[in-house]
Amino acid sequence: MxxxxxxxxxxxxxxxxxxxxxxxxxxxxxFxxxxxxxxxxxxxxxxxxxxxxxxxxxxxxxxxxxxxxVETNGGRYFGFVTGAALPAAAAADRLVLAWDNAGLAHVTSPTAAKVEAVASRWVLDALELPDTAAVGFTTSAGAGTLIALASARRALLQRHGWDVDEHGLAGAPVIRVVASELAHVVVTKALRVLGFGTAQVVLAPTDVFGRVDPARLPPLDDKTIVVLQAGEVNTGEFDPFDEIIPAARAAGAWVHVDGAFGLWARASAVHRHLTDGVEGADSWTVDGHKWLNTPYDSAMVILADRDQLAETMTSDAAYSSTSADSQKNVTLEFSRRPRGIAIWAALRTLGRDGVADLVERTVAMAADISRKLQESGFTVVNRGVINQVIARADTPEQTARIVAAAQASGRTWFGTSVWRGEPVMRISVSSWRTTAADVDDLVDLLSKLRIDHA
Structure with a gap:
């Protein structure tokens, strides 16, 4: 020993x-x-x-x-919409490890229960979502999506007189899902895990920018889950919530918003308009380890109906009966680390104005990258409403060579994607450590590589 x-x-x-x-x-x-x-x-x-x-x-x-x-904790990493860990959030995580408390309820850690409860309130405040909503601190937006969609299906079946807890899904009314044709893979994965077949999922057409087109929205009814996006993973675009959500609610549908990174735009007075109407949804997912710059294993699922979340995810047992809003009763994990403490630390040290500044500063740098790449001869494909830049060189082959050379240089890292059938370089500006000098170095490198690989 x-x-x-x-x-x-x-x-x-x-x-x-x-x-x-x-x-x-x-x-x-x-790299x-x-x-x-x-x-x-x-x-x-x-x-x-x-x-x-x-x-x-x-x-x-x-x-x-x-x-x-990989130096994801630096200012020159532009991949996967990942922010560097804020010092306060990282330091809080170290202290939490020393405590070694399970964050399932007050009984295992009064401190964790209290701090995560405060963090829940602050998250709703920062995101301007209903203060009566419930917040579960999850491992990722993927886990949160699974929870939200399970809660949505349960609620819709309940409204139709079907008790899924007692009878399961065999013989239950069919629940349809209408999701963007550009829905993130975590949404399709969650649907697959929950047993939604492709026949039950209808893909909603999108416009030229990548937003769900309200004029071509598939029919909705009270047995439909609608999945929208706040921040499309390539273009960064936002679905028109103020048009779609009222129509969905009028039809009796449940609306879930995948806001993994884009939902943080609500913290900025400059960019809040992108999310107009999103507060009318039934559920939301958002990451901390993306734009809020907390360590990994940090995300939130939020449900407007706190009782529905607790009833869907309850894990009370004879030896562990706790309040309905205990984190073990609103998330997938029973024995869980109190990951909401890092979110609390980030929000406390940033404050309302610090979160807004983080959003606005990174969006401004993304716009700078977009402008300078165009001046260097690249074609920028998206219109840059937020912190995402997707661009291409003259040919797909040249684009691929430039990305490979940039990754091999050690000076930066970003990845590739495909937009409307065309390969593109995908640059995400999310880190609090990224500076104007990092932006200039990135553009300088790519400009030279475009010449070298012409």
Whole structure:
């Protein structure tokens, strides 16, 4: 067994190594070198018959693991709409690890229960959603989508006199889903896991910008779940909530909004108009680890009907009966880490004006990238309403070569996507660490690569 003094020494070593890694942000290649990747073979050991030294294990992880990480925590990473972890949020996570409390209810951590309750209230305030809604702190928008759609189906069946908790789905009225033809893969995955077949999912046509077209919206009724987007993953566009949601509610449909990153636009007076009408939905999902810049494993599912969420996700047991709004009763996990504390720390240290500034500053930098890429001869495909830029070179082959060369350079990292059948480079500006100098370096690199790969 390890002694307390050895445990403290190990924690000090881990903290020293973490500080060293953080201090090196901006000096390493954004994507690891071939040499660093090759050394990952060091981890290919057999399970030891006898336990190895903890300090030596940590050293191994740092010596060979740290060099092969992707610097998502820096200012030059523009992939997957991922923000760098705010210092306050990362520090809070470290303290939470030391507590080692389960965040399922007051009984396992009074502190976690209280702080997550405050975080719930602040999230609704920041996003200007109904203050009577319930918030579940989940691992990801994917998990939140699963919860929201399960709650939606249960509620619609309940309105038609079907108790899914007692009778299951066999013989139940058929629930349809109307989703954007550009719905994110987490939505299609959640539908698949919940047993919605393709015959039950109708894809709504979108306009030239990637928004669901209200004029071509499929018929809706009181056995329909409508899934809309706040921030299409490529263009960053927002569905016209103020037109679609009233029509859906009038038909008795349930409206869910996938707002993984775009919902944070509501925190900015400059960009709030993009989400006009979104507060009229029944459920929403939003990530913390994207635009709010919390560590990974940080997201929220929000339901306007807090009772419906608690009834759908309840996990009370004889040995663990807690309040309906306990996090174990509004999320998938029973034994869960109190991930809402990092969100609380981020919101407390940023404040209302800090969240708005983060949104507005990154949107402005995305607009700058878009303008400068066009000046350099690239075709920018989207109109840039938010923090997303999708662009292409003269040919698909040239676009692919430029992206590959940029990724290999170590100076940046962003990925590719396909928009309307055309391959594009996809640049997301989400990090609090990104500066004007990072933007200039990115554009300078891409401009030179366009010439080199003409």
């Amino acid at each position: 390890i002694s307390l003094s050895q445990e403290l020494q190990l924690m000090e070593d881990a903290d020293r190594r973490a500080r060293s890694y953080t201090a090196g942000i901006g000096t390493r290649p954004v 690891p070198t071939a040499d660093a990747l090759a050394h990952l073979v060091t981890f290919d050991e057999d399970l030891p018959d006898h336990g190895r030294d903890a300090a030596e294990t940590l050293k191994l992880l740092d010596d060979y693991g740290s060099p092969a990480t």
